[in-house]
Each structure stands twice: as C-alpha cells, then as structure tokens.
Amino acid sequence: MSETRIQFAKTGRARYISHLDLMRTFQRAFLRADLHVRHTEGFNPHAYVSIALPLSVGFSSQCEILEFGLPEDADLSQVPGRLTRVLPEGITVSRCYSGGRPFKELCWVNYIITLEYDAGAPVGAENAVRALLGQERLVVSKKSKKAKSGQVQVDLIPLIRRVDYESRRDAIVLDTVLRAQNPGLNPTLLVETIRRECPGLSPDYVSCHRKQVLDQDGNPFL
Amino acid sequence: MDQTMEAILSRVEKPARYTGGEYNAVVKDRKKVDTRVALCFPDTYEIGMSNLGVRILYGLMNELPGVWCERVFAPWGDMEAEMRREGLPLYGLESGDPVSDFDILGFSLGYEMAYSNVLNLLDLAGLPLRSTDRDESHPLVIAGGTCAYNPEPLAPFIDLFSLGEGEEVTVELIQLCRRARREGWPRRDLLLAAAGIPGLYVPSLYEVTYHPDGTVAAVTPEPGAPELVTKRIVQDFDKSYFPVKTIVPSTEIVHDRVMLEVFRGCIRGCRFCQAGYAYRPVRSRDPRRLVEQGIAACKNSGYQEITLSSLSTSDYRPLEALCDGLLDWCEPNKVSLSLPSLRADNFSMGLMQRLQHVRKSGLTFAPEAGTQRLRDAINKNVTEEDLMTSCRTAFLGGWNAVKLYFMLGLPTETDEDVLGIANLARKVLQLWRETAPDKRRGCRITVSTACFVPKPHTAFQWEPQVTREEYLRRVKLLRENLREKSISYHWHDPDTSFLEAVFARGDRRLAGVLEAAWREGAKFDAWSEYFDLERWLRAFESCGLDPAFYANRARSREEVLPWIRVSTGVRTDFLWRERELAYTAVITPDCRKQCTGCGANCLLEKGRSCDE
Structure with missing residues (x-):
C-alpha cells in the first residue's frame, strides 16, 4: 500500500455534505468503485481516508485533497473516472497521484x-x-x-x-x-x-x- | 438550485437532508415522464430514509417507464420556518419542483404520532387539507402503511388508502390515474373507479353514523363501493421486487445499512401485536436469493453492514444457511452482518458468535411481561427458562449487559405481574453472578417499560388502555422494587402512548381534533421537542370529544368498530377467540405447530400455502 491522493471539486448540492459525512461518502465510494484501498484495523474496519483541510458546510471548492492507501501496482490514471462515476452529484475527482507534500506544509x-x-x-x-x-x-x-x-x-x-x-x-x-x-x-x-x-x-x-x-x-x- | 434555496440552506441545521443529489437518487427528464409521484414520509429524512417500504416503492415506481417518483420528508422546525418565510413550497428532493404540481402524493403511515405531520406537509405543499376541497387539478392524495388499517382519523384528508403491500396495487393505481387524466375524468369518477381495485379504500364513499353514546352505528358504503376492502399481498415473495440499487444518503440516517427482508408475516401470534396479525400470511424468500441480493446491494451501495429484517428473524427456517452464505462473502470483504429482533427462546450462541465481530455490546430481549401467567395471556410464548438459557449462554460468552423490554398495562395485568418484572430482572442478575467468567467490569441490566397501546386488528382491539395515572402507579411500584445498583429502569412517558391509543382506534370525528391541534401548532408529535399533550387536550375540548372515550373504554363484541370496512384477512371472530383465550391465560401454539385457522391463508392463490 502506498499513500495516494486525489484532488476533487465539491460543488452544487454536494456543498451541503459535512466533513464527516464526506469521509463516509468516500469510504463507500471506494467500495462501489471496487478500489481495494487500505482499511483501518479494529472492530469496524473501514477505508482509511484523510482530508487535508475540512471545508465548511455550504462552501464550494475546486481543490480538495483526500489521502488514502492504494496498492503499489494500482493504475492511478483510472481512479478519477471510476470514482466520479460512483460519487454523489457535485463531487468530481480531477486527478490522482501518489505521494505529495505533508499536509502541514x-x-x-x-x-x-x-x-x-x-x-x-x-x-x-x-x-x-x-x-x-x-x-x-x-x-x-x-x-x-x-x-x-x-x-x-x-x-x-x-x-x-x-x-x-x-x-x-x-x-x-x-x-x-x-x-x-x-x-x-x-x-x-x-x-x-x-x-x-x-x-x-x-x-x-x-x-x-x-x-x-x-x-x-x-x-x-x- | 436557486439563490433563495442556497440562502435558506446556509441557515438551517443538517442541510444535506434537504438537497437530494445522493448516489442512486433517480433524476429523470421532466419532458419524458407523464406521471410525477411524491412519496411523502411524514417524519425527518433520517427516519424516512431508513424505511425499507419507502425504498421498495421508490425503486419500483422509478422502474416504470414514464413515471418519476421523488421523495419528500418533513422539514425540521428551522427549515419549515425558513420555507414559510421565503414562500418556498414543499418540493420533491430529486427535482426541487413543488409537489402541488405532481400527479400523486403518497404518504407512508407507520405511526399515529405522525398524523399532524401529514396535515403540515399538505399545508406546506399549498394544498387544501380536505379531499372535498380538492379536485382533479390537485394531486391525488393517497396513503398506505400499517396505520392505514384504521384509516378513519385521516379519512377526510386522504383521497384513498392503499391497504397492505403496495408492490402491485401501486402500479395498477398509476395506470388508472393515467387513464383518468387522458380521458379527463372528474376526481370523483377516478375515486369510484379506484374503489373497484382490490385493496383500495376510498373513505368518501362511506358514510359514518353514530349512536347517541358516541359509538359508531354504521359505516355505510355508497353504491359501487365494496362492503369490505381486503388488504393486498405479494403472492410470490421470492420474486417480488427488491431494490438492489438503492439510494446511499450523503448524511447519516438511523438505519444506514443494507436491509434484507427475509420473510413477511409472523408465525407467533402475540395477541397485542398488530404487525403479527396484519402482515399474515407468512411468505419467505429463498436464502440463495437473499445472499445474491445482499452481496449485490453491498457492491452497489458501498455499505459495509447488512441487517436481516422481519418480524422475528430467528423463526426463518434456513437462518443458519443464510448467515453462512452471507458470511462467506462478508468476512473477506469486511462487511458485518447484524441480526436484530431475536427471540429469547431460540437464541443460538454459535450464531451470535459468528455474527458478533463487533464489540460485545448489549443483548436485548423482550419478554414483554414479568410472569408466565401474563406471558401466556398475551401469547408471548417465551418461558423464563428460555430467557435464562439465553442469558446463561450470553454471560458465558462474555456479554455483561442485557436489556429487557416490557409493557405495563397489558390486559389482565395485576400488581403481581408488575412485581414479576423486578423478580425476573433480579434472577438475570443472579445468573450473571453465578456464570460470568469475568466480573471485573460488573453487569448492566436495563429494564424498560412502555405503556401498552391496544391496536386495531389485534386480539386486544376491544380492550381499554390503562389510564396514565394507573400506568404511573405501576411504574412507581416497579421502581420501588428495583433498587439494585446493577439494574437500571427506564419508563416511557405515558402521554404519547395515550394519544397513540386514541388515534389507533379512533373514528372519523378525530379528523376535526387533528386539524384543530395542527392549527394550534401540533407537528412532530413523536418528538419530545414538539409533543404537547395539553395542546391536544384543548383540541379535544374544542371539538366536544373525550380522548378517554377512545383510549380507556372497553368495547363490547357487538360494537361497530370504526375500521369495520377494512380487512387484513384475519377474521374478527378469530381475534375475539384469541381475546377470550387471553382471559383464561391459555396459549395458542405458533402457526408451525398447528394452523390456527385465522383466515389469512385465504389471501393466497390456489396452490400456495402459508409458510411453505
């Protein structure tokens, strides 16, 4: 598994999805897209996701960043299309890349x-x-x-x-x-x-x- | 989304409830549909989206060509205030279009305490409340769900009620509405034609007369209206529609998981239970089919939890096979399986251990009554030994918390039965002391009581509810006898149960009370934030009606009950016999031991039998 990031836009009706709900939405979207992402350990394993900077409810954005774990050999170029197809209206993934600078920067x-x-x-x-x-x-x-x-x-x-x-x-x-x-x-x-x-x-x-x-x-x- | 809507959404709590746009929400081209349906759930988004019936009907209608079904939920108080201030009428979540422009408005009625919300939603939609004030220029207002089995309190507001399972009759009604519109029928012609479809009850075609003492004298059908409207059922539950592709809310709801309905109906015959009688006959779904549907629904939704749903899941014969089949896929895919509504008499530890990957939270049992005599009277065929066996297995397996649910005010209940609850709880605690392998964290036993509400179409439909004062006296008696530190006691407030009892068995005159209370601000009566019994008592007074007449009065066998024109398929003389058996504390064996001849099997086509 390697750290992978996607950049996505959140507009229209999706602006009203809160930060916590958005994380849950992505966890489910990874499963719908049949992307085998890293899961958390414990009683209720779920996809590990981390969003760089929580966006206030109601704001739109074209530059959200979400980090997750994907197997080393995964084809990153397919990820934006596969995810966008299974996300709620208003969330569009524009790119997927590995690595990236620490969020604190x-x-x-x-x-x-x-x-x-x-x-x-x-x-x-x-x-x-x-x-x-x-x-x-x-x-x-x-x-x-x-x-x-x-x-x-x-x-x-x-x-x-x-x-x-x-x-x-x-x-x-x-x-x-x-x-x-x-x-x-x-x-x-x-x-x-x-x-x-x-x-x-x-x-x-x-x-x-x-x-x-x-x-x-x-x-x-x- | 226009700016008014954006401005409103920026000011309300949890705005994602009001936007639509979730994954799998159905958006169609307005120009390519000829029938617009609003499926209205008269409670919040979080409650309504958790309802399997709503999801079934939504999926089923949207698969029909030319039909676009949208969802409508009750806006919470802050949203309602914004909508009224901005003049924004009630809208369908998918399109944002006002529901007053739709063809059909269908309410799902699961709970009497949502009736005030039905009126509020009609008003928010800008529609006249009463059917007589609406015509073919307005949507046809229909209602279904468990409460439709006594349609009378809502009769003046609803054009027609759909009784029983909606999978087939909904399609037939949509076809009829299309024809009516094409041929320009007046509303009354449509209603008359609808009354000819089995399972549809058109209240305006029945005249209700009353005796001087306030009881119903007769419910008389007009020419063309059937004497008795019998509920509809799906004949082949194996093949009936299941929404594999279902909406995944973008915000948290109450039951946020895949729901697999394993069977309909119940073999048990608990005498207080409306669902147990009204959902007969028993029809189950093949476990292989359920496994396929469960896997497909998880893949399609991304849900990581499946729950099995029915009135008594442990009575599903191939339960172990079903669980094995599901777990074979669930375990490697990190999906958990939960199994609610277990009975204390056939609780299997092996099964529980396979299911409980999650932490060992509490186990819940519902003995309903504290003594064997009373459990026999209500036909809750669970013995103390069953409960103790289940608790022993649970404690040995490491569980340290048990919740026990009871009702107070059941017919024939004495103080001895009330004290029996305390004894039972103490015995469970004692059992934990004797059996628990690890006692360091202590034991938590929670006893909860609710006030019994007699429901129509049950063996107890003739019974009085105990008064609120009497319920509270029994609560006090129980509380004084439950002093152990490890046992906590919760009791439900009787005010809500009292009003629920009034409307459950009410007649058509209650419509006036409902309207009066709504005008005084009644809504969300299932929510303590909004419920106000005093407001309701004032509404009763203004209408010259006594709520105790409906809640606390015993009916005679001869009395004409307001729901006399509605049949669940279970015969009234069977229910009366069950009532008589209750008074002698004689049990009726479950339907598998011996057919009780309730009559519901007559709803099945030739060649089919109940619980095959």
Missing part, C-alpha cells in the same frame, strides 16, 4: 468570497472593506473549545496574505488568500467581522469558494 488558501446584495451593492462598499482590512491590527473574538471562557482574541491581519477587490452591481467579490491552519482564518469569521464593523455592508447572501491551496511561499500545494 499547506499554509494558505485562496478563497473567493462573494458578498451579495439584493438591492445592489452599497455605495463605497469596496473602500469601506479595504479600510477595515487595511488596518495594522484587527482583533476580534472567536469561539474556542479550548479556552475556558469559550472565546479567544485573534488578530485577523497577520492571517490575511492578500485581498483583491472587485465591485459588481449587486455584489462585492473578495479574492482572498487566508491562513489555512494553526490557526486558520475561516472566511465566515471575516464576513462576521465585516457585518459587525460595517453594519451598512451586511450582505443578504454570502458565497465562499475555495479556489486553490498554497504552501508557505504562496505556490500551489500539490
């Missing part, structure tokens, strides 16, 4: 965050967000399971590598590069901060798309 994520406004984007919205995120420090409190108070203070600025702005008639699109892990910055926290600091900019609907995962230097993580 995955440092940044490119998220496209779209703030949508039914009645058109507020005047000056882009500049207001620019000003908010252009500060030296932006400390917000964040829920934490570890802290006794259930809250920790986080400065968002060091967790943001880059933000590009695009104003549309009824939306502001933030093309962001955010810290992936230890600690990561979830786009939801960024949007919550915008809602709180700039109440006039509260969007009617927010969509988040994970476009690319990057390493420490901002190069694509493979």
